[in-house]
Amino acid sequence: MNQGTAPKTKQRRLIEIAVSERGDTTFSKGIAAQVAAVRGWWADKSLGEERSFTVAAPENLHSVYDLRKFLDEQRPEDAAHDEALVVYVTGHGVSRPSDDHFLLLRDSDEERLPATSFQTADLITRVLDSDADHVLVMVDSCFSGVLRKDLLRRVQALSDTRRRLKSLVVISSANEEGTPHPEQFTRFVEAVVSHLKDKKSGFAAPHLSFEEFFGAMTALYEEGVAPEVQFLWPEHSLLSRKDHHQPSPCLPNPGYEAQSVLVGNARSAVAWSAADLDSYWLSRASGQPSQGDSGWYFTGRTSHVRRMIEFLEGEGARSLSPGRQDRASPHCSLAS
The missing domain is CATH 3.40.50.1460 (Rossmann fold)
Structure with missing residues (x-):
């Protein structure tokens, strides 16, 4: 280059x-x-x-x-x-x-x-x-x-x-x-x-x-x-x-895109650009850390998440309120 x-x-x-x-x-x-x-x-x-x-x-x-x-x-x-x-x-x-x-x-x-x-x-x-x-x-x-x-x-x-x-x-x-x-x-x-x-x-x-x-x-x-x-x-x-x-x-260069400055000139040669950081964190947030991954963070856990929501909306929410020492029912565990 x-x-x-x-x-x-x-x-x-x-x-x-x-x-x-x-x-x-x-x-x-x-x-x-x-x-x-x-x-x-x-x-x-x-x-x-x-x-x-x-x-x-x-x-x-x-x-x-x-x-x-x-x-x-x-x-x-x-x-x-x-x-x-x-x-x-x-x-x-x-x-x-x-x-x-x-x-x-x-x-x-x-x-x-x-x-x-x-x-x-x-x-x-x-x-x-x-x-x-x-x-x-x-x-x-x-x-x-x-x-x-x-x-x-x-x-x-x-x-x-x-x-x-x-x-x-x-x-x-x-x-x-x-x-x-x-x-x-x-x-x-x-x-x-x-x-x-x-x-x-x-x-x-x-x-x-x-x-x-x-x-x-x-x-x-x-x-x-x-x-x-x-x-x-x-x-x-x-x-x-x-x-x-x-x-x-x-x-x-018709393909140039101005990048946000994240670090000083001395570290710019080895630092990630704003676009690199966006790409990295968006891939993780979507459960696709590498190209070709289908996305796994929020896949196959529907029943567990539904039980968690029901627990938080029902009696379980009150059991977790300040001042209460009650423990959540073991049946609401999110373990796979």
Whole structure:
């Protein structure tokens, strides 16, 4: 499980770039479902003010100028070091032999991609070059795996400090040739959320580490059903894997439940939680100290309990009143 707690952030922003108008009605509905699944994780009100993300999404994305205007308004490159950024990009994508990936908008001309579509790596580099210490970029688009080579080239322009920061993560939903169906990502995200909410999975902290995030996706992956998620940045190494054991404010745990504080910090690691205590005493009170027990405290003793009640309601009650030395009749014993 992860180590420590996630760094505190003053602001958390979910930037959505979802192009749904370049396709039929089925495609548009699929994009809407994807956006709902992402918001259902990162912008859910149940996360509370300290973990939920504020959504920033453009009203219209008809042309590349609309997207540029939105980004100029949001200015993700100006994000402060104590801000967590999650960027979700989805829509039709195309690649070229140059290893460039382009996001197609409604008015894009596939014969003039550089001029009429948006080069996805431009946005990613813009975000990575901010001061934000915690970034997660998810590109859910066809052929988005080609971004790996493009990013490896572009990040060389970043400062040494930014390149060494392993809390900046970029993933895609497809490899270099993949064309994922919109439902794949939606169902996968929903499956991961359900997995994290399952108490048996063991994810109890307020935030996840990227190692846990990757592990949950790996555990749920089914070839041909789940999207071919690619980890584009940072490059995998022992150092990056070590750093990814730390909880990230970009990954609020949807299954986290705040617990009552019963002991001080020094004993919290070995003490039972309120939930543990509730489970323990409720199981004993119901006569089920272990799973599978049928409950034995109040089972098979009906006749004895009835005799006890009759005794207490009748003459026996008076014999036990203060000042009386009478003893209860031996026939009312509760022995089994």
